[in-house]
Amino acid sequence: MSAVLATRIAEDFAAAAHASGDLQRQRAMQALTERGLPTSRDENWKYVNLRPLEKVRFTPATGEPQAPVTAQDLPAPVAHYCRYTFIDGVFAPALSAPTPNAGVLVKSMKAAAARANPISTPDLRFALLNEAFATDGAQILVEPGTDCQTCVELVFVAATEGKAGASYPRVSFHVGAGAQVGLIERHVSIGSDASFINCAVDVSVARDASVKHYRVQQTGARAIWFDTLTARLAENARYQLHSASLGALSARSTVHVQLAGERSEVGLFNVSVGGKNQVHDTFALVEHIAANARTEQSFRGISAGRARVAFNGKIIVRKGAHGTDSRQSLRGLLAGADAEIDVRPQLEIYTDDVRCNHGATAGKLDDNMLFYLLSRGLDRETAQRLLKWAFLEDVVAKIEVPELRRQIEQSLAGQLNEAAALKELL
Amino acid sequence: MLKIENLHVAVGDNKVLNGLDLEIPTGEVHAIMGPNGSGKSTLAHVLAGRPGYEVTAGSVTYDGRDLLALEPEERAHEGVFLGFQYPVEIPGVNNVYLLKAALNAQRKHHGLPEVDAFEFLNLVREKMKLMKMDESFLSRGVNEGFSGGEKKRNEILQMLVLEPRLAVLDETDSGLDIDALKVVANGVNTLRSPEKSVVLVTHYQRLLDYVVPDHVHVLVRGKIARSGDRTLALELEKRGYDWVTEDETTPRNYALHDKTASTANQDAQFRGDPGAA
């Protein structure tokens, strides 16, 4: 971290009374100061654009934007999910329609004076930044045995420009034993499209519980979005994380899943479409700690224009995690002469008796497929768009909430059209 | 309908077609036979406009127009259809979506409105019945996970929906058991009409029992070595390709049939690498 940046963060922290007087925040700040924010010289951070950080203000925005946000500005709700909206990280009751779900407790951390679990995982420095500054967040507690498959929708609206204040979405999501829950988490921009957002989510899934977590990042064209998600799975727990990265000028997501219980299973499904000068970078680490756990990881990314799309999927199999079964399918598609795509599977195995398959490809559209479509009379642009669509659909099709899937498909289609209009594909 | 004159085609440094002449009048079915590697698929691909094949000399005229000047999709719009020897799997692109997009592209080219959804579905259902294909194939990805025989039937289904004026079918019969062969043959016979022409590229004479050709040509080393009526195919079956090539200076030992060929290993061959065949 540059000295300038370190000083700026320290100054903003000292000036924020809610933060500087609080022990847990002080600890986070101290840990951050010791470690420093990453730089592009760090192994797992080389694709991120960290420069915009030098222009942002780290003090949290107040959550009261100049132009009021109305319900019409928000994405269409998904049936049966209870909506909780946060503006610049602060709960906005007027834009929320929480109906009680038996066994599910959702709290504004600020209102309930509730604390999130301290962030403890080592390389999650942006989460420390969130912990030091965040003023509010969603705490979701699901009681054991609860069946709430269409459950909660969190909408995080970034409204303030990054120069004026930061948005710190924070989610603490704890699912009790045997519960079944569906969570939608959206990130959008309304008002300024140049916000600085630093999001931290921690998830724990107790034994025999099953969670489907859908995340859609659709922030503004000049937004800077940093994100850290940690999840810990107990015995026989199942966690599916579906992510669609669409917006932002520069987006970085750091995901760390710990398979701590035997026979736990994680599915990570990620699509990312970048155009113009967008940067989308994801680092997803899955740690197999207990035996007989499974990982399925799929990534589909398209990079057009002058965009850079990167996905680094790392799997560590710890000693004693025998019977590990992991599959990785990471695929990138280059859709512009000046675009860049990087997919990188990494495996570190410290035990015997594991099955780890991984496939990674990055390239252009398949010529044979293209010719087949042309030979049937489809024009080149349609054929290319169709193939890109198919490429993404492989993973998008796994989204089991039809309305949400349609919304994401619509956004993707829009994004692909826009990319095609640039006429620089292939 | 189609006139090929002195066609020379190179793939990289490899001269594959060496002065091929062929004329297909409207309303006729012509079979092109020949040993593996003689250039049959190359001819089919050149007619469909596949990139990577360099026409170094000669001409191809379709309905009096220079076919080689058209883009692949324009050829399709004008009624040229290639049935692929190795149909491509396209996961994620719906089979029925492709059928509809292809039909509408053609209609648009001819100034017609998009096909009515209801009519379209009826049309496809009728053709599928003819091809003895289950309707579940419609919602699957194009050729995705189809068996060899199912892929070939899907090619013919596309042909029947698009109703091309010139269908070039590249070994649509290989890898089929006898029942599937009859279904495919029936599909081709349905298309047959005084306005349409068909080029059947085949390795085996078997198909020609069911789709009786007007003419048979033997392609050897990139040239038509012999032409005749359907008895030529029977003769080839009996005598092998050596008989056609024996007057060449360096006779090569082509076998018409792999003597142990069963449907199973034809299938294996079908799945194999085209270049290695």
Ligand SMILES: Nc1ncnc2c1ncn2[C@@H]1O[C@H](COP(=O)(O)OP(=O)(O)O)[C@@H](O)[C@H]1O
């Ligand atoms: N794409 C290609 N790249 C290199 N060689 C090719 C290619 N296509 C065809 N050939 C060569 O051209 C010759 C004719 O091949 P092909 O037209 O497939 O024959 P057939 O269909 O009669 O078996 C073969 O020697 C083959 O190896």
Ligand SMILES: [Mg+2]
């Ligand atoms: Mg061939």
